[in-house]
Amino acid sequence: MKRYIFFIMFFLSIFTITGCGVKKSEFQKFIDRIPDIISKDYVLPETFKHEKIIWKLDNQELEDNRLEFIYSDEDLELSLVAIVKNDVAMKTVKIKKTNFVTELNINTTNNLEITSKEDYLRANLKISDAGFFNTEIESARIRGRGNSTWGYEKKPYRIKFDTDTSILGMKPATDYVLLAEHNDKSLMRNYIAHYFSRFLNLPHQLETRYVRLVLNGDYKGLYLLTEQVAVSENRLNIDTSDDIDGGFLLEFEREFDRANAEGKENVDWFRMKNPNPNDRNNNGNTELYQEVYYVVKSPKIKSFDKNIQESKINYYKEYINKFEQSVSSDEYDKYINVDSFIDYFVLTELMKQVDIGYSSVYIVKDKNEKMQMGPIWDFDISSGNGNYYAYGPKGFWSDYNPWFGILIKNNSFKEKYISRFNEIIDLYFSKVLSEIDRVLDYITIDAKRNFKRWDMFMNDGFNPNPIEMLELKTHDKQVEYLKSYLTERKNWILKTLNNEGYIGYLGEEDEGWR
Structure with a gap:
């Protein structure tokens, strides 16, 4: 009996010590x-x-x-x-979570229609279904934006505030962008690219939010609200002083007219001769060098006196020249953040972004730092969407960019690139596919409403959707196309990189989705 009582007392004491007592x-x-x-x-x-x-x-x-x-x-x-x-x-x-899609109401003064990409209209902005992030701002301005996208029915917009302002928890800044995603029937390519960038070695990852836009009382559809690529204290924060070797943010441009539209040469933009990535064998069939243009997004060169303007532009040119010459001597890591360059071009290669050698390519350098690629931008024409380039899941593409075109021929860079490509796919690719599924659950209802609003879901055949996308008549099928494309492209790249290396884009027409 005593033994029995002892065991009862023992277990009670253990319960008291370890349990809820x-x-x-x-x-x-x-x-x-x-x-x-x-x-x-x-x-x-x-x-x-x-x-x-x-x-x-x-x-x-x-x-x-x-x-x-x-x-x-x-x-x-x-x-x-x-x-x-x-x-x-x-x-x-x-x-507690905030709604994945929130309603953004914008009313211009006197409900004036937005017809210009240059002139802002005064407007008030209101978000009322985001809990803690509900916002009402009277001092907003709005205008159109984009190049070819401005010509579509569903138009993109640029929002500007008088002072740094936070919307939906995004870091405060004066400039935001509303991407219409009219070209992308999945409504996800830009979102997924920015989501993927969170895992990569890039100078800044842009924040994004889905919103249903109501403009002057008219429902305009599902948009992706994001940061403007710009230097800002709370976002991409780099030196903007008048120091000759200060920081800079440049945008690569292939077309003279687009660069020239930015302002004055050797102030707002400058031209250079870059290696021609289409000259694979130096056989004389193409020119060794091509003229390209760099738009100076930051600092505002025109705000400095003429001597500083000239010195800064010369510094940019000299730095780029030294970097390009350093590749052949295997000293490129003196001028660039190699991890940033590799990760940037892994992403653009995987998603086969059309503009990688044309436009919307940003380069940033802070004072006393090396040059980096990024932030990323403009991925709506990528991942199997685009009937005017070799859009299929096979074939390399990023060496269409002149810098990557010379870097990938360097053995040390190539080895690092292939190793990192395998690592990124192993660590993050499944996360990207899961994120696509998660986003689909959240935006399905709004996507259907968006396509009903514009009555254009695969019926108008407008550029640039390829035939494979035009044949898919539902949003679910468009998303499945995106997932299947990324999976097939990932498999092709890994097999080719690991067995043959980076063999380069040969300039041949793709057969679409082969």
Whole structure:
């Protein structure tokens, strides 16, 4: 009997120690008073019994004891650790998700129609279904944007604010873009490219949000709201001083007219001779060098005096020349961030972006740093969408870009590129496919409404959709086309890279989806 009682007492004591009967410390009880769910920025208690509390989130000490309410399209659980003297307490709080698609209402003054890509109209902006991120701004401006995309019925827009402003939790800035995605029936290619960029070594990853746009009371469809590629204190923050060797953001352009439209030569843009990527064998059939143009997006060269203007442009030209010459001597890593270059061209190759050697290619350099590729931009014509280039899943493409064209011929760079391509696919490709499925669940209803609004779902045959896309009459099938394309292209690239190396785009017509 005594033995029986002993075992009962023993197990009761173990339960008391290990189970729900553990006595909480006063400090833990104090921390437990913090709300389980937060719906706005929350200031955590600074002291306990006059002793300072140290707060940690993911092993990082929080500044100002402030728990920032962040944008998330899924519920988030944050595990906090509180430390005071020799006592430690823990608390899990939840941040409730924000709607994946939110409604953006914009009204221009007097409901004036937006007809210009140059002239802004005053407007007010309102988001009312985003909880903590609800916004109403009177001091907005809006105009059209884009090149060929401005000619479509569903038009893209540029939004500008008088001061740095945050929309839907995005980092504050003055400039935003509304991408219409009229060319892309999956409505996902730009989103997926930016999602993929989160995992890559790039100078800045642009934030994106899906919105249903209502302009002057007229529903305009499903849009992708994103940052403008620009230098900004809260986003792509680089040196913009008048130092000759200061930072710069350039955009590569192939066409003279597009560069010339940006302003004055050797102020707003400059020209150079770059290696011709189409000259594979130096056999004399093509010119060794081609004229290309670089638009200076930052700094604003015209704001400096003429001597500084000339010195800065000469510095840019000299730096680019030195980089191009360094490839043959295997010293290119003195001028470029190799990891950035490799990751940028892995992404453009996988998605077979049409413009990689033409336009919308950005290059950034900060003071005392090396040149980097990025941020990425303009992926609507990619991944099997585009009937005016070799759009099929087979065939290399990125060496259409003159810089990558010479780099990939360098053995050391090629080895690093192939190794990193395999690594990126192994680590992240499945995540991309899963993200496509996740986004499809969220946007299906809005996508159907979008196509109903424009009554153009595969019926008008407008450029640039290839025949394979025109044959698919539902949004679900368009998304499946995108997934299948990326999978087949991934398989072809891996097999070819690992067995034959990077054999280059030969300039031959693709047979579409082979």
